[in-house]
Amino acid sequence: MTAPKTSPRLEIRDLVRSFDGKRVVDNVSLSIAPGQVTCLLGPSGCGKSTTLRMIAGVEMQDSGTIHVDGALICDTVFRVPPERRSIGLMFQDFALFPHLSVGENVAFGLKGAGTDRKARAHTLLDRVGLAHFIDEFPHQLSGGEQQRVALARALAPSPRIMLMDEPFSGLDNRLRDGIRDETLDLLKEEGAGVLLVTHEPEEAMRMADEIALMRAGRIVQRGAPYTIYNAPADRDAMAFFSDINIVRATARGALADTPFGPFLAPGVADGTELEIVFRPQHVGIDFDRGGSGPLPTERAGTPARGIVERARFMGSESLIEFRMDHDGQMLKATVPNVFLPEKGRPLWLTVRRDRCFIFPREGDNPSRTVS
Template sequence: MNTSAQPLHTETAPRLEIRNIHCSFDDRPVVDNVSLTVQAGQVTCLLGPSGCGKSTTLRIIAGVEMQDAGEIYVDGKLICDTVYRVPPERREIGLMFQDFALFPHLSVADNVAFGLKGTRAEKRARVTELLEKVSLSQYIDEFPHQLSGGEQQRVALARALAPRPRIMLMDEPFSGLDNRLRDGIRDETLSLLKDEDTAVLLVTHEPEEAMRMADQIALMRGGRIIQQGAPYNVYTNPVDRAAVAFFSDVNVVKGTVQGALVDTPFGQFLTPGHPDGTEVEIVFRPQHVRIDFDRNGSGPLPTPTHGVAARATVERARFLGHESLVEFRMEFDGSIQKVTVPSVFLPEAGRVMWLTVPRRHCFVFPK
């Protein structure tokens, strides 16, 4: 066995580190050269569409699946490569899933105590401590079927935390909850995990959940991590058009580079690094478009920050509760561009208006 792998310096080692993990099913790469680190007390989200390799990565870390290549370290110590493997039950890793997986024939107390070591009194003390933290101490002798979905989720959290795992792996644990409960349960869960100084790796396909919960986001696509960083940086500095579109709707205007510039109906855009003749896409989000009223057939004057106003006609407008969505048909090419306004704004269909796009909110990518 390859037990002689050099440990990292533990005083600086992350709680969890995976290096160059690769896994294929039927010769099809599912996890492709994935590397990431998670510090103690940190929440990292693996974010991406269904089928991109997120859950398989989690199962490899937990020891349920074996990788074809790569290494996994906990606190600087190797726990798994393609030869040496610490069994799943000795990895000090907790697991939480969407279906809670509570034992229906066991009480809440016995569910939380399942897998705990120690005397009966020590187990009871730990169970009582955790149920108090998740505000369920009054249900200690109840059974899972007597609890709501949110209460069952908190029992599952208490059970996962009971052995004091150094790492918590969470696979879409809140997706089974209705929207009314989800935000509160998520916040309570994060608070408790941070109190326990647990490193958390959370899998989700919901960008809003990742932005709300994560200290770091690892955006996955096709088995690879295509971008990592703090939520703000991943959102505001996307690597490509698909990364922008994963977090929100997008508008796209196309053009061809000439002299490091591209001409569009919204004015010129700088295109550094793209040679002449390159076809590019100017990508921007609906919430960043500015709307101006028509002034006898004219729009606002051009500015360096907002460029040139483009004429458009309202196609339809809808109020979505927290914002209004207005769809415009552009005069220059007949395309539909979407604009969101954080208030009630419902112009009638057919009305002529002018749109401008702040340059600082635009991204230029090769077509």
């Protein structure tokens, strides 16, 4: 029976996997459409690779189901073998066969006559710009070239799903961006549903249509890269993507009073300990005028004075660290290009109200954008 067109290419429902009594994957659910790239993002040890292995069929779940194009391929009773799941795999070590030529590596998993297999291998190698290496061996290729051969080999059987586990981590930084873009273009052309595992936020932002942020075995937030970055579920989600500054406050009368002025905290009970969280790039810097700073504004709030502790040029921006007058707290600010004020210089800081979030210091209450 043909699956309906609306069926996701891959759907996993409530996957659970435990080791030694500890849940390393805890009720994980995801769906991926044809041609969609979803990134499973999180720190090492959060359960990303275990989830991938269960989908591939090399690890059995304790509970939950896995579906491809609407058809069940695995639960705790029924199990389609890994080789019949139409799933391609790519790992960081490429795992090319050293005794086979580049063309033979790509054709390895293909069925049919030798001429058909070689033609398919040549077509894919041509698409990754390596057709002229078809008779060479893997050790004669660079790391980036080996990665592209591994991609061609994984795509050769036309899998419906591509699973990628940190596939670019072994590449030189100078090569990564170009190879990521080439890989993404080819995957989109093939129409496979892609699940990419990484611990690098930049890679997830660059490649994914959707990011699933994973922590301690659970998916804590899902959404488009823009949404995940600009509407974080909690402080840890925000901190995973960039440096953050934290100013602590206590709710009083639906307000949180800080050295940067009051922040609105509607619906928060009086006495609740709060954290006002913002990124360094959303900190404004102004000059000290004989002990005075700029006037407060609705957008930037009240300025607070800090003393420059250190300043460093980072290439495209400068990072300045301040020790704040009001409590000695360290805050960071970044500005484009070169700005390197000397240590000990007083400057005034403001914070973009529309780029701040307020979180309870403890608990799992949702975040609020504050003004």
